[in-house]
Amino acid sequence: MAFKSNIPTHPVPAGGKTGVLIANLGTPDGTDYFSVRRYLGEFLSDRRVIEAPPAIWQPILQGVILTTRPSKSGEAYGRIWNREEDASPLRVYTRAQAEKLAARFEGEFPVAWGMRYGKPSIADAVEELMDQGCDRLVFLPLYPQYSATTTATANDQLFRYLMTLRRQPAVQTLPAFPDHPAYIAALEKSVRDHLASLSWKPQRLVASFHGLPKLCVEKGDYYPDDCERTLSALRTALGLSEEQMPITYQSRFGPMEWVQPYTAPFVSALPEQGITRIAVIMPGFISDCIETLDEIGNELREEFIEAGGEELTLVPCLNDSDDAVALLETLVREALPKK
Numbered sequence: 001m002a003f004k005s006n007i008p009t010h011p012v013p014a015g016g017k018t019g020v021l022i023a024n025l026g027t028p029d030g031t032d033y034f035s036v037r038r039y040l041g042e043f044l045s046d047r048r049v050i051e052a053p054p055a056i057w058q059p060i061l062q063g064v065i066l067t068t069r070p071s072k073s074g075e076a077y078g079r080i081w082n083r084e085e086d087a088s089p090l091r092v093y094t095r096a097q098a099e100k101l102a103a104r105f106e107g108e109f110p111v112a113w114g115m116r117y118g119k120p121s122i123a124d125a126v127e128e129l130m131d132q133g134c135d136r137l138v139f140l141p142l143y144p145q146y147s148a149t150t151t152a153t154a155n156d157q158l159f160r161y162l163m164t165l166r167r168q169p170a171v172q173t174l175p176a177f178p179d180h181p182a183y184i185a186a187l188e189k190s191v192r193d194h195l196a197s198l199s200w201k202p203q204r205l206v207a208s209f210h211g212l213p214k215l216c217v218e219k220g221d222y223y224p225d226d227c228e229r230t231l232s233a234l235r236t237a238l239g240l241s242e243e244q245m246p247i248t249y250q251s252r253f254g255p256m257e258w259v260q261p262y263t264a265p266f267v268s269a270l271p272e273q274g275i276t277r278i279a280v281i282m283p284g285f286i287s288d289c290i291e292t293l294d295e296i297g298n299e300l301r302e303e304f305i306e307a308g309g310e311e312l313t314l315v316p317c318l319n320d321s322d323d324a325v326a327l328l329e330t331l332v333r334e335a336l337p338k339k
C-alpha cells in the first residue's frame with residue numbers, strides 16, 4: 001500500500017497544534033431514493049452494525065432492503081427535512097455545533113466535523129485539521145452512551161484513515177459521557193425549560209433511547225448500562241422516580257430481539273392506565289434527527305393518540321444550544337493536558 005503524502009498546507013507550529021474533531025453518525029444528502037439508498041447501503045454494510053457474515057447479509061441488503069427501505073425512509077426524511085438549508089436536521093445541528101465550538105475556542109483549537117457514513121467524512125475532517133497545521137487531534141464521537149455500533153465504529157473509521165497516512169497526527173479518542181455532570185446538568189435544564197413552556201403538566205416523562213439488538217449486549221456491548229447511568233443520574237437531578245420517568249428503547253430494525261422495553265408498545269399501553277398526557281425525552285441523541293423528530297414526534301404521537309392519549313410533547317435534544325456547546329467544550333478541555 002502506498003501512503004499518502006499529506007503535507008500540511010499550514011506549517012505545524014513548534015510545540016504542536018491540537019485540533020478537535022467531532023463525529024456523528026451520518027445522514028443522507030437528500031430525501032430521494034438514490035441518496036437514501038447510498039446512505040443506508042454504507043451504514044448497513046458496516047460490520048459493526050450488522051455482524052452477520054456478508055455472504056448471508058449482503059444479498060438480503062442489496063435485494064429486499066435497499067429496494068424497499070429507501071423510499072419509505074426518504075418519505076420520513078422528507079417530513080423532517082430542513083428546507084431552508086436543504087439538509088437533514090442531523091447535518092444542520094452537527095455543523096452548527098462545530099461552528100459554535102470553534103467560536104468558543106477562538107482559534108485556540110481548530111474544530112472540524114465528520115460523519116461516520118457519508119459526507120463530510122471523518123477523513124475529510126482529519127485533512128481539514130491537518131491542513132491547518134494540527135499534529136494532534138482530540139476525537140469526540142457525539143454519542144453520550146458507548147456502543148460498539150456507534151462509538152467503536154467511529155473510532156475504527158478514524159484509524160482506518162490514519163492507516164493511509166505517511167504523516168500521522170497523534171490522536172486522543174474521548175470516551176462516552178453517560179453521566180458526566182455537565183451532560184446531566186444540560187439535560188436537566190432542557191427538561192425544566194421545556195416543562196415550564198407548557199400549559200399542561202405531563203403525567204410521565206418517558207425516556208426513549210435508540211435500541212440495540214439483545215445479542216450485542218450478550219456479547220459484551222454495555223450500551224444499556226450506560227443508558228441506565230444517564231437516566232438514573234437524570235432522575236436524581238429532577239427528583240423523579242422510575243415510575244415517573246421510565247426507560248424505553250426505540251428504533252428496532254429487523255426481526256431479532258432488541259433491548260426492552262420497546263418504546264412504542266410501552267407508550268401505547270399508557271392511556272388504558274389513565275396516563276394520557278406525556279412528555280418524551282431522548283437522551284441517547286445529542287441532536288434531533290429522524291429518530292427523534294419522525295419516529296417519536298410523528299409516528300409515536302399518532303400511535304399514542306390512537307390508543308386514547310391526549311397530549312405528547314418532545315423535549316428537544318440539546319442540539320446547538322449554548323448548553324450543548326458548553327458541554328462539548330468541557331469534554332474537550334478536560335481531555336487536554338493541564339498547562
Ligand SMILES: C=CC1=C(C)c2cc3[nH]c(cc4nc(cc5[nH]c(cc1n2)c(C)c5CCC(=O)O)C(CCC(=O)O)=C4C)c(C)c3C=C
Nearest residue numbers: 025026027028049073090147149150210212253289290291
Ligand atoms: C441494525 C441496525 C441499527 C443499529 C444497531 C443501530 C444502532 C444505533 N443507531 C444510533 C443512532 C442513530 N440511528 C439513526 C438512524 C438509523 N439507525 C438504523 C439502524 C440501526 N441503528 C437505521 C436503518 C437508521 C436510518 C433511518 C431509517 O431508515 O430508519 C440516526 C439518525 C440518522 C439521521 O439521518 O437522522 C441516529 C442518530 C445509535 C445511538 C445506536 C446504538 C446505540
Ligand SMILES: [Fe+2]
Nearest residue numbers: 210211251291
Ligand atoms: Fe440507528
Ligand SMILES: [Fe+2]
Nearest residue numbers: 251290291295
Ligand atoms: Fe427509526
